Amino acid sequence: MSQELLAIFTEVLIDDFGVPADDIKAEATFEALGLDSLDVVELTLVLEERTGVKLEDEELEDVRTVQDAIDKVAAKQ
């Protein structure tokens, strides 16, 4: 499941946010990938369409890395 989500995250980060594919790793922080807080909100909107999981704003407060976000989505699937 986690691998599947990482694949979705990777695709979205490349297609919608222009992040270079080589930079995307589970442990990478969104900040390091060049995403600010508004980008992360936008990312969750895309993920909601792709996975059906809606993350509330308060759930994003402690999300720093791609893995953090994957864990949040996986927990609600």
Place this chain on the structure above:
Amino acid sequence: MSVAIVTGGSGGIGAAICRALADAGAHVLVGYGGNQNAAENVASACPSATALHIDVTDEASVEAAVQTAADHGTLSIVVNNAGVAHDDLLIRLDSERFDATMQTNLRGAYLLSRAALRPMLRGRFGRIISVASVVALRGNAGQTAYAASKAGLIGFTKSLAREVGRKGITANVVAPGFVATAMTDGLPQQARDALIAMAPIGRPVTADEVAATVRFLASEEAGSITGAVVPVDGGAAI
């Protein structure tokens, strides 16, 4: 299809804005607070529009309006136009009327703009236009609450413009001068004359002139205009 929400769409300025945006190709949700008949008349005069009850003081009602917009297409234009004026000298202005003015004019714009940001972010395009007033820029005796609420829209808009600019979303204020509408009909004749006399053009501004400015700011061509306060006041703010 591009969808626009216009609050206060049944009033004089709001109705003109609805027509202008519909003529420009948007499906317009004509928001109304109490006057359903007027809103339906406005909607039926537009190429593509629907009257919709929106209580801008109620978070759930505003959220529901944004959901309704999604049924018609992509929400890309929001016009915060609903407004009330509780005019009195400050010394006589009770806190209930001050709060009511803020609730509709300023908090209503906050609620709708916030709700609209999600679809706008997703579409990476948005136009958030708030209708303020020349009174926000130069003040007017008897309108402390109204002027404060409208000036609040300016600070709100400039900050929002900074937050969302790189997402293709602009936020602007249109500041009309004196427009003859049902709301300004409530002013004493002397006050109306004084407001008209402020403007070098020497006549009231028309609702269509305000609407044409909103239509331009809502267009793709206006993508480099954000955080602006555009006076449509006949020069009253000079």
